[in-house]
Amino acid sequence: MNAATKRRRDDTGTASLRTQAILETAAKLICAKGYAATGMQEIAEACGLTKAGLYHYIESKENLLLAIMSYGMDLFEEQVLLQVVGIEDPVERLKACMAKNVTLVTRGWSKEITIILHEHATLTGAAGKQINARKKRYVRFLESSVQEAIDRGLVRKVDPTVAAYAFLGTVLWVYKWFLPEGKLSDEQVADGMIDLFFKGLEVR
Amino acid sequence: MNAATKRRRDDTGTASLRTQAILETAAKLICAKGYAATGMQEIAEACGLTKAGLYHYIESKENLLLAIMSYGMDLFEEQVLLQVVGIEDPVERLKACMAKNVTLVTRGWSKEITIILHEHATLTGAAGKQINARKKRYVRFLESSVQEAIDRGLVRKVDPTVAAYAFLGTVLWVYKWFLPEGKLSDEQVADGMIDLFFKGLEVR
DNA sequence: GAGCTCTTACCGACCGGTTGGTAGGTCACA
DNA sequence: TGTGACCTACCAACCGGTCGGTAAGAGCTC
Numbered sequence: 001m002n003a004a005t006k007r008r009r010d011d012t013g014t015a016s017l018r019t020q021a022i023l024e025t026a027a028k029l030i031c032a033k034g035y036a037a038t039g040m041q042e043i044a045e046a047c048g049l050t051k052a053g054l055y056h057y058i059e060s061k062e063n064l065l066l067a068i069m070s071y072g073m074d075l076f077e078e079q080v081l082l083q084v085v086g087i088e089d090p091v092e093r094l095k096a097c098m099a100k101n102v103t104l105v106t107r108g109w110s111k112e113i114t115i116i117l118h119e120h121a122t123l124t125g126a127a128g129k130q131i132n133a134r135k136k137r138y139v140r141f142l143e144s145s146v147q148e149a150i151d152r153g154l155v156r157k158v159d160p161t162v163a164a165y166a167f168l169g170t171v172l173w174v175y176k177w178f179l180p181e182g183k184l185s186d187e188q189v190a191d192g193m194i195d196l197f198f199k200g201l202e203v204r
Numbered sequence: 205m206n207a208a209t210k211r212r213r214d215d216t217g218t219a220s221l222r223t224q225a226i227l228e229t230a231a232k233l234i235c236a237k238g239y240a241a242t243g244m245q246e247i248a249e250a251c252g253l254t255k256a257g258l259y260h261y262i263e264s265k266e267n268l269l270l271a272i273m274s275y276g277m278d279l280f281e282e283q284v285l286l287q288v289v290g291i292e293d294p295v296e297r298l299k300a301c302m303a304k305n306v307t308l309v310t311r312g313w314s315k316e317i318t319i320i321l322h323e324h325a326t327l328t329g330a331a332g333k334q335i336n337a338r339k340k341r342y343v344r345f346l347e348s349s350v351q352e353a354i355d356r357g358l359v360r361k362v363d364p365t366v367a368a369y370a371f372l373g374t375v376l377w378v379y380k381w382f383l384p385e386g387k388l389s390d391e392q393v394a395d396g397m398i399d400l401f402f403k404g405l406e407v408r
Numbered sequence: 409g410a411g412c413t414c415t416t417a418c419c420g421a422c423c424g425g426t427t428g429g430t431a432g433g434t435c436a437c438a
Numbered sequence: 439t440g441t442g443a444c445c446t447a448c449c450a451a452c453c454g455g456t457c458g459g460t461a462a463g464a465g466c467t468c
Binding site for chain 2: 416417418419420421
């Protein structure tokens with residue numbers, strides 16, 4: 001009796017469910033060690049598969065990374081963007097967006113987000129373009145929200161592009177230093193950053 | 205006549221000069237491809253050496269990265285920290301610091317800085333601790349400058365730690381998106397960010 | 409200035425191990 | 439009788455690193 005017969009098959013389980021699990025396991029490893037430093041063998045073993053078995057589900061290493069990042073972008077859009085696009089007041093919209101974004105990064109639920117942030121130049125060619133386009137949409141959303149706030153006289157006049165990237169830097173850099181067991185809670189960080197950033201935008 | 209005899213020896217040139225050149229060449233490659241994805245062979249060839257020849261100058265790959273990062277930290281401390289520590293007014297000190305820091309990142313002179321920012325978790329053990337300690341000193345410098353500004357009544361009361369990390373995020377995230385040929389000049393970015401960040405700190 | 413030694417700066421060849429990826433087979437289940 | 443799931447065995451290329459060797463110069467002695 002070999003490993004194949006010992007291991008329980010996932011019978012009726014949809015194939016995509018298994019693929020999802022593989023993505024999550026791979027994400028955990030890649031998040032911890034970096035894309036280039038993580039071997040396919042390692043990922044396969046963590047999934048309870050051989051390397052060849054893993055390749056039954058994925059096409060290539062690069063494709064695996066793309067799948068992880070795409071899933072991460074889905075997650076981000078669902079947990080951040082979709083939650084705030086409906087808010088009518090552009091300032092409140094941006095504030096809510098910052099809060100959601102900070103907690104998305106601090107709560108380590110989604111290793112995929114960290115991977116997207118860290119491996120920002122790893123994917124090249126068509127795959128890279130695909131992810132970049134989705135990121136760009138977020139930047140544009142921020143820029144236009146800032147512009148809207150300016151037009152409505154809700155905030156003073158600033159460069160929307162600089163504001164958008166300052167917003168992003170403030171919020172996303174968090175992944176490099178935040179520790180859940182540190183002296184600052186994620187709410188404190190989020191509140192503090194919202195206070196800092198939006199006090200700088202107020203009309204006097 | 206083989207490659208060895210054809211190649212000119214660096215006779216009287218100090219050994220450290222050659223090492224310096226190797227560090228710079230290696231930094232360029234690692235900056236472009238990432239530490240894990242850059243091979244020693246590749247670095248050696250870019251230096252006009254064989255791999256064994258390269259190992260005449262360095263101890264190991266990890267050590268090479270440490271040397272690059274240490275040099276980057278030297279550069280940073282010399283071009284940013286040393287230029288501003290003497291400024292008496294803490295707000296002016298922080299403003300100057302932000303300006304210097306932005307231009308250090310935007311002007312691609314120093315690939316070493318980008319490597320320090322990107323490979324923030326690559327070095328482990330004693331080497332990692334060494335670099336981390338120097339980074340930590342910068343955070344503390346920012347925190348205490350903010351605290352000093354608060355104590356003197358120059359800015360409103362905020363959490364110095366959150367302010368320091370917001371400062372860093374704003375300034376350092378730049379390495380992920382800034383392009384010299386983009387629509388924003390580095391001065392525009394620096395000025396815009398200083399305006400945004402410090403307007404958020406002013407006393408009302 | 410010939411002869412000697414010591415040092416620096418490298419090179420070609422090689423090490424054990426790992427890389428991403430694949431061909432071809434086996435097995436359970438429908 | 440498929441078909442999807444998964445395996446063993448294997449590939450060429452590459453990994454970081456080391457080995458013994460060597461050409462060229464520096465410094466000293468006689």
